[in-house]
Structures are given as structure tokens and as C-alpha cells.
Amino acid sequence: MGNPPLRRGTIANRLGPEVRPPQVARQLVAAVAALAYALPLAAGGADEALRNGYDDPHFRATRAIAGCPVPAGPYATEAELRAQAHRRAEKGTSCWLADDPSCTRANAYAYDREIAEHLRQDWRAHRRYADSSLWITVQGRVVYVEGCVARADDAARIEAAVRRLPHVQQAIAIVTTRPRQPPPYRTRPAPPSTP
Numbered sequence: 016m017g018n019p020p021l022r023r024g025t026i027a028n029r030l031g032p033e034v035r036p037p038q039v040a041r042q043l044v045a046a047v048a049a050l051a052y053a054l055p056l057a058a059g060g061a062d063e064a065l066r067n068g069y070d071d072p073h074f075r076a077t078r079a080i081a082g083c084p085v086p087a088g089p090y091a092t093e094a095e096l097r098a099q100a101h102r103r104a105e106k107g108t109s110c111w112l113a114d115d116p117s118c119t120r121a122n123a124y125a126y127d128r129e130i131a132e133h134l135r136q137d138w139r140a141h142r143r144y145a146d147s148s149l150w151i152t153v154q155g156r157v158v159y160v161e162g163c164v165a166r167a168d169d170a171a172r173i174e175a176a177v178r179r180l181p182h183v184q185q186a187i188a189i190v191t192t193r194p195r196q197p198p199p200y201r202t203r204p205a206p207p208s209t210p
Contacts, residue, residue, distance in 0.1 A: 065090035065203065069103065069124075072131030072153040076138050076160075083148035083163035083194045087201035106155050117184075123155040126182040130158065133180045143176065144169060149190070156184040161200045164190045 067073060071089035091099070103124070110118035120126060131153045137143065147169065149162035158177045164170065170188040177186035189200040 063092045063094075065092060066096075067091075068093075068096040069099075069154075071124075072127050072151075074131065074135065074151055076134070076149045076151050077144050077147045077162075079146050080148040080163040080165070080194055084198045084200075084202045086150050086152075086161035086189075086198070087203045088150055088152040088159070088161070089154060090203060103155070123184075126156050127153040130156065130180060130182050134158065134177070137176075137180065144173065147190075148194075149173075156182055158183055158186045160186070160188045160190065161198075162190055163194045163198075164192055167192050 065087060067089045068091060069089065073088040073090075107122040107124050110123055111121050131151070134151055134153070144164065146165040147163060149160055149164070152159040152161070158180075160173050160177065164173075170190050173188040173190070174186040177183055177188075191198050
């Protein structure tokens, strides 16, 4: 059975006949995930310790630009981790339960370590973006690349290179060419100084 008929005025109708509802849903989920990922720290306060509560792969890929702000990556407060729990559980299984042929594992997060290892090997072998300072986070088959690049058009090239890797559903480059300006991504707070 095919897709249900589109109702007048739906977002899919406004996007045109070449965009089907499942594609719209994937794009919407990716946009919401990127927004939720990039939101500032929750009301828990900057003093609350951040931790990688779901053990998402996160690593520094390059380090050429001095002073590039360190992204928070998957590090979050306890309140943020609790707020993410439902979305992560739903995202983790919805693709597999929908019998999507691209989901061969029961949980989207089961691909993350393998994706991260492919990224490490690929970037080392090809010395990708050696003139940048970038950190990579993998969460539920979505790869976030954050940091500083030499050229603004590097973001599109980074996303395209990452999307070519096996099992990657989405690649999102949140980068800046101005390391001295506030970055477009969440940053990790500096460790407290000792008197």
C-alpha cells in the first residue's frame, strides 16, 4: 500500500510532489534534533557538572586553529539527560519498528561506535580538514561536527564527506571561521580556576 493521499494545505503539498511524507518526516526529525542539540544549557545552571550520560562517541578530529572554543558535544546536565531520555528511546527504535530497510539493528544508537571508528580512520587516512579544529559527536546515526574551519564553505564539504560513510543518516556541521567570536554551538564551561 502506498502513501496516503495528501490533504490540501499539508507541508508535503507545499513542498511539492517530489517530496513524500517519509522524507519530510526525516528532514523534520533531523532539524528538531539539531535544534535540541544546539540549545543552551538548561536551567540547571552553569555550575552543574556536565557528563556524557549516554556514552555517545565524541572525539577531537583536528586541532590546527588555536583558541577554538571546545564544544559541549554530548555532555549535558542531569536535567538535560532526563529530558533527552524519551526522545532517545523513541528515536532508538522507531526506524526498526517501521521496517525501514536501512535499519538492520534494533536500536539506532547501536551504529554509533562503528560510525565513529569509520570517521576516525577516514579522517586520519585522508588528513581531512587538517587546517581546522573539529570535534565529532555521533548520536543515533546523526553525526555532529563542531568547531572552527578555515573557510565558510568547508561546512557543506564536511557534511557531504560524512554522509558518504556507512550507516550515517544525517551529518550536521556547526562550525565557525571566527574562533574569537561566540560560536554557533554549545561550549563546555572552562574548568574552575584554583586560587
